[in-house]
Structures are given as structure tokens and as C-alpha cells.
Amino acid sequence: MTKQIDSFELYLEPADSQRLANLCGPFDDNIKQIERRLGVEISYRDNHFRIIGPPKGLVASSQILRDLYIETAPVKGEIQAVEPASVHLAIQQSNALEQDQGVEDDKHTVIKTKRGLIKPRNGNQQAYVRAILSHDINFGVGPAGTGKTYLAVAAAVDAFERQEIRRILLTRPAVEAGEKLGFLPGDLAQKVDPYLRPLYDALFEMLGFEKVEKLIERSVIEVAPLAYMRGRTLNDAFIILDESQNTTPEQMKMFLTRIGFNSKAVITGDITQIDLPRGQKSGLRHAIEVLSDVEEISFNFFNAFDVVRHPVVQRVVQAYEQHERSQDEERSNKTRNQRQESH
Numbered sequence: 001m002t003k004q005i006d007s008f009e010l011y012l013e014p015a016d017s018q019r020l021a022n023l024c025g026p027f028d029d030n031i032k033q034i035e036r037r038l039g040v041e042i043s044y045r046d047n048h049f050r051i052i053g054p055p056k057g058l059v060a061s062s063q064i065l066r067d068l069y070i071e072t073a074p075v076k077g078e079i080q081a082v083e084p085a086s087v088h089l090a091i092q093q094s095n096a097l098e099q100d101q102g103v104e105d106d107k108h109t110v111i112k113t114k115r116g117l118i119k120p121r122n123g124n125q126q127a128y129v130r131a132i133l134s135h136d137i138n139f140g141v142g143p144a145g146t147g148k149t150y151l152a153v154a155a156a157v158d159a160f161e162r163q164e165i166r167r168i169l170l171t172r173p174a175v176e177a178g179e180k181l182g183f184l185p186g187d188l189a190q191k192v193d194p195y196l197r198p199l200y201d202a203l204f205e206m207l208g209f210e211k212v213e214k215l216i217e218r219s220v221i222e223v224a225p226l227a228y229m230r231g232r233t234l235n236d237a238f239i240i241l242d243e244s245q246n247t248t249p250e251q252m253k254m255f256l257t258r259i260g261f262n263s264k265a266v267i268t269g270d271i272t273q274i275d276l277p278r279g280q281k282s283g284l285r286h287a288i289e290v291l292s293d294v295e296e297i298s299f300n301f302f303n304a305f306d307v308v309r310h311p312v313v314q315r316v317v318q319a320y321e322q323h324e325r326s327q328d329e330e331r332s333n334k335t336r337n338q339r340q341e342s343h
Contacts, residue, residue, distance in 0.1 A: 015047035019072040060094040088261035113206040131298035140268040142302025152266040153202035156238035166236040235260035244269035245284045252283030
């Protein structure tokens with residue numbers, strides 16, 4: 001079934017060259033953001049705009065252009081600028097993205113990359129991908145091998161290749177998995193590389209080694225330890241925080257407040273593999289408690305049955321889960337007996 005494509009002619013009045021320049025933004029950045037987000041093509045000459053795309057995109061983008069043009073009206077004689085944040089909010093308020101979500105669902109949340117199609121393998125993975133497409137902040141929580149990180153990277157690559165975002169940022173806390181590795185030689189990227197190897201491997205598979213290297217050189221793909229995120233605001237970016245169970249509550253809050261306009265964040269982690277010092281609360285656990293009722297944030301939970309690695313991995317995860325449940329029951333029974341004896 002081919003997608004219907006229409007065109008729409010729009011005239012913005014009054015015709016004011018300075019107001020029109022402010023509407024379009026430097027290098028037409030505001031127009032390009034609307035095109036990327038709504039899947040339309042916009043051309044213009046003076047105050048005459050021509051929009052080509054699917055009917056819903058035409059309606060939404062024409063209304064957004066009208067609304068933003070009104071915002072440029074002079075205040076005390078000074079023509080107002082249209083910031084990228086205003087464009088982002090106008091797109092969000094149009095509800096056009098939610099309307100398009102049904103189309104993605106019909107396609108079974110298939111992610112397209114130049115190396116091929118990536119299809120979720122089970123119901124939880126499908127729900128996870130749908131959530132990434134429809135929410136700006138997403139948590140993927142579950143054991144190793146459930147595809148949390150791989151699908152997040154695939155969604156980032158897909159968004160980048162469709163020009164919905166301008167850069168991909170990969171980060172994780174630099175916490176050793178029960179080992180003291182000591183001083184690591186090299187520059188910042190080389191020190192962090194060992195911790196981010198799973199993310200690199202996924203990028204190499206989807207984009208190819210040479211392209212990834214070039215994008216890293218141009219800072220289109222950026223690798224940064226979580227500690228270096230403080231003080232930044234990340235716009236037009238797809239941000240992946242991996243191994244988030246090893247963040248502190250303070251680090252998690254810091255990370256979540258870095259997210260800027262037209263950005264998407266995916267936070268992955270496994271609360272059964274926390275490598276923080278004993279007694280230190282996990283930022284992932286804390287976030288699940290604090291943010292679970294925030295509608296704009298999605299939480300997706302995986303279990304042992306979602307493991308898509310070697311079948312023995314699934315059995316290993318199940319064995320550990322059963323062992324932990326047994327220990328929890330023993331501790332609970334011991335506490336109950338102690339209370340009964342004290343009475």
C-alpha cells in the first residue's frame with residue numbers, strides 16, 4: 001500500500017522579510033526541523049510556502065508555520081525570534097507524532113538500517129521499540145541478552161539516518177564489574193572504550209566500521225563517561241545511558257535533566273547486576289520508584305524468557321532469579337521468626 005502524498009500552498013500575511021527570516025531560522029534550521037519531524041518537504045519564496053507530504057503532515061505543518069509566524073510579531077517595535085525550542089513545542093502540541101504512531105505499530109515496529117531490517121523478536125521487545133518511538137525518555141530494565149542495548153542503538157541509528165536527530169551520544173558510568181582495573185592509559189575516549197564496547201559493536205554492525213569512525217571524528221557520534229555530562233544541555237540528540245544500574249541517584253537525576261529539545265533518551269540496565277559499593281543505592285532502582293507515575297516516561301521490563309542469546313543464558317538467568325527468590329524468602333522467614341520470638 002503506497003502512502004498518499006499531497007501538496008498544500010500557504011501564504012503568510014503580512015509579508016515581512018525579517019519576520020519570515022526569523023520564522024525559517026538560521027540556515028532554515030526551523031524549517032528543517034519541521035520537515036524531519038513530520039515527514040514533509042517545505043519550499044518557499046518570500047511569504048509563499050509549498051508543503052509536500054502525507055495529508056496529516058500537511059495539516060500539522062501548515063498550522064505550525066502559521067502559529068510560529070504569529071510569534072514573530074513585533075513586541076515594542078522589535079520583531080521576535082523563533083527558537084528551536086519553540087519549534088519543538090509547537091510540533092509536540094500538534095499531536096501529529098501521536099497520529100503517525102499507528103503506522104509504526106502496523107509495521108510491527110521494524111527498524112530500518114542500511115545494513116538491513118531489525119525486527120523485535122517477542123512481545124516485550126515490540127513494546128520496548130514502540131515506547132522508544134513514542135516517548136522522549138525510555139527505560140529498558142532486565143537481564144543481559146534481552147536486546148535492551150542493541151534495540152536502543154538500532155533506534156538511534158534509524159533516527160539519525162532519517163535525519164530526525166543530528167547526533168548520537170553514548171554514555172555509561174565507569175564502574176568495574178567487581179574488579180579493580182586500576183589506572184587505564186590513553187586519552188578520554190580510550191579510557192572509556194572498554195566500558196562502551198557493546199555499544200560500539202552494535203554501531204559497527206549497523207553502520208560499518210569506517211562510517212562509525214568518521215562520525216566519531218566529526219563528533220556526530222560522541223562517547224562520554226557519565227561524569228562528564230554535568231552542565232550540558234543536549235538538543236537534537238539520541239542519548240543512550242547503558243548499565244544505568246551502576247549510577248547513583250544523584251547521577252541519574254543529573255543525566256535526566258541534561259535532555260534538551262528534540263532529543264530522545266534510552267536508559268538501559270539490569271537491577272540484578274549492581275556493581276556499586278555495598279550500601280550505595282542504585283540510581284536505576286531509585287528512578288523506578290520516583291518516576292513510575294510520570295506518564296511521559298516509559299518503563300519496559302524484560303525477564304529471562306526474553307533472552308535472545310544462547311539458550312543456556314536464559315537458563316542461567318532463571319537459575320539466578322530462583323536463587324535470589326529463595327534467599328529473599330529465607331530472610332523474610334528469619335525476620336518473621338525473630339519478631340515472633342521477641343513477642
